[in-house]
């Protein structure tokens with residue numbers, strides 16, 4: 029350093045940027061010469077300057093004495109910024125500072141002791157657990173509470189008994205709070221500890237106890253939580269509900285049955301309306317909405333049916349609500365039916381859908397009526413439900429709706445008719461014939477779908493020649509699904525259709541037909557200029573001639589690009605044998621990052637040795653993403669060689685994200 | 699004020715040659731030097747549609763643009779002559795129904811094979827393959843045979859028309875009333891081919907210069923390729939006809955337009971004299987005297 033005086037002055041400058049840059053300029057200098065300035069800057073008013081100082085200090089790789097000096101800064105009671113910077117630097121230094129930190133935990137100043145524990149939590153190493161356990165009995169409550177808290181952060185479950193014991197001995201609310209929440213984080217389900225039972229009933233703890241039980245409790249927590257459902261404070265009620273749900277989810281089946289029984293006993297009681305009152309699908313607490321929805325289903329009280337329509341109409345909760353309504357059973361559906369006349373169109377539509385979905389027979393009359401509802405939304409739901417319920421007497425009405433339907437509605441009508449055709453094919457065939465003669469291509473396409481359901485190869489073979497590509501496409505697909513092998517010739521010709529979509533489904537359909545004669549034309553289709561057609565052809569070849577596909581892929585792979593290479597890789601992965609994996613290995617040198625990643629992924633599932641073989645090159649790959657994935661893949665493999673490769677790579681790695689990962693992985697090995 | 703139409707861009711000689719060669723290598727259609735004006739006129743609209751300033755830019759478009767393949771497909775619609783009609787060239791059709799089909803039937807059924815695959819290559823708007831279907835319908839011996847008639851063309855526009863199967867007067871210039879009565883019905887201001895005939899025909903897209911696609915169609919007993927290769931130069935003709943040879947079963951027939959011949963093109967086929975017409979045939983392997 030040329031001029032300490034200049035630095036000292038610069039650090040006094042009102043210009044924040046100047047102060048920051050002067051600290052930056054100290055990088056790489058002897059720490060003994062510049063430590064003073066760095067420490068000064070750690071207490072700077074400006075957050076940016078402090079940050080720079082912390083970075084420069086850590087980057088200098090300080091030895092023990094400097095760390096001790098750093099820790100001394102924690103004693104500065106006047107400058108919070110300085111204390112925080114020092115703590116941040118210690119956390120960044122990690123286990124390098126462990127010796128000094130442990131010593132500090134025995135400091136006479138409780139503030140310093142607490143700080144030391146906080147930093148241990150920040151570093152998060154299990155080596156600090158004994159120190160923290162000892163600190164549980166610190167006379168200063170702030171210190172002992174911090175010890176409890178950080179035992180939770182570090183996550184060593186061995187701490188549970190001591191935490192429980194400490195809850196009994198420490199009567200301070202603040203400590204118990206921290207300890208309970210730490211126990212919640214440690215979360216290994218177990219019977220409710222006596223220590224916690226003793227606290228139940230003290231209103232101040234109720235929420236945190238329920239939270240804690242949600243994490244660490246097993247089915248024995250049920251009585252406490254059931255009581256919590258009616259707790260005075262709403263936050264406590266919510267916590268109890270969520271906790272119960274969590275426990276229910278993770279229980280083994282016998283215990284789950286026991287819990288469910290205890291819930292079912294609530295049916296008809298005053299708890300149910302209280303529960304329903306907690307149901308807020310638009311609120312921020314997703315876990316709560318999920319828990320209430322789920323538990324209402326378990327309780328099985330029909331009063332919940334109508335309120336459950338709201339979560340049913342909320343995408344995130346829909347399937348949960350459907351299960352709940354299914355669990356409530358016919359009584360719930362009866363309740364819905366009673367509510368129907370008072371509902372708006374959205375709810376009416378939802379109810380029709382439910383009646384169909386849950387097979388509610390007594391709702392059939394309502395579905396029939398809903399087919400004539402003025403609202404298209406309701407009519408559409410009714411059409412779908414009529415199909416699901418198999419109401420073949422409704423076919424004429426459903427067909428009648430075709431005329432005015434938009435494309436989405438028509439889709440619903442056609443899928444409904446597809447189901448109903450199994451019960452009564454005559455009217456469905458009639459409408460299919462009518463649609464087949466329509467001027468409108470989308471109608472002819474619908475007819476292809478219906479003829480497919482009716483397994484009518486004759487009509488399909490006509491529609492496959494339609495002027496509209498979407499009709500040809502639908503018919504070709506249907507021929508494949510129905511496996512009408514007499515139409516193989518037609519499918520082969522469809523391989524030269526001018527519309528790529530048709531060619532693609534033709535290639536798929538030929539695979540579905542299962543006739544090995546199609547392999548030759550499919551081989552030619554591999555040369556199609558549309559890659560989706562090539563991919564479909566390759567997949568079909570893999571189905572029809574698995575013994576030959578390896579050869580095919582071998583010839584394709586060197587020149588294939590993008591999508592086709594991906595399909596090649598998928599085929600190779602499904603073969604999974606040595607020769608196939610050898611080909612996958614060749615893709616590791618591909619210039620396309622995505623392809624290399626995919627190949628890595630396949631090899632890590634099937635043959636990690638091949639990754640080890642290529643490790644050096646992959647860990648030096650220009651794309652950070654590949655280096656990242658390679659590191660992950662290597663870490664999952666046993667052996668010293670993989671470890672050595674990772675360690676070597678870590679030295680050269682420049683990308684922060686990848687380096688952090690590698691560090692963690694190397695540590696994990698230790 | 700009068701509305702003045704911009705005069706069309708003239709096409710320089712080298713531009714003409716470049717564009718002509720691109721078209722040729724795409725589909726074999728050859729524009730000789732006298733056709734420069736024709737090409738210029740037909741492509742003028744593409745120039746303005748693509749907002750290009752001159753034919754050099756258009757040539758670059760055809761060569762390098764991301765949409766070049768689609769453009770080439772599209773201009774096939776304006777560059778090809780699609781003139782066709784039902785029952786065109788009655789002599790040849792008589793040879794087809796009265797002599798060739800019976801011969802094929804006896805040879806094939808002798809081998810226990812009762813399938814017939816006929817390809818109308820360059821079928822334009824479909825009159826040719828439908829004519830073939832109508833004629834076959836009247837051959838009683840074919841009942842129970844599996845018949846496949848495939849019509850293909852390079853122009854997408856004509857394929858749409860062919861699949862739709864609705865025709866107006868110009869297509870019926872030599873069609874007998876009895877056929878019209880039996881195989882057509884009124885529809886959309888035209889006459890539509892009945893379903894039973896349409897069912898016999900599959901229309902698909904194919905550039906005769908695309909060997910791979912051609913092979914995908916599989917083996918044929920008979921190929922109609924009438925009034926198509928007249929637009930090709932000798933090398934292109936050779937190439938396509940040799941591919942036809944590969945696509946035919948031994949003993950299969952190739953029917954060209956009445957003004958076309960394979961003289962100087964290839965010796966792969968033998969010319970058979972029938973009562974009504976002379977037709978090219980792919981020799982049976984035995985007849986080639988291939989030896990042991």
Ligand SMILES: C[S@@+](CC[C@H](N)C(=O)[O-])C[C@H]1O[C@@H](n2cnc3c(N)ncnc32)[C@H](O)[C@@H]1O
Pocket residue numbers: 724725726727778779780781782783786819820821822823826850851852853856904905906907923924925926929955
């Ligand atoms: C004059 S029409 C002949 C129609 C019918 N074969 C007849 O004789 O009445 C010629 C057709 O050949 C098609 N054609 C020209 N070049 C082609 C090529 N390279 N591949 C396929 N079709 C082609 C044109 O699109 C046109 O429809």
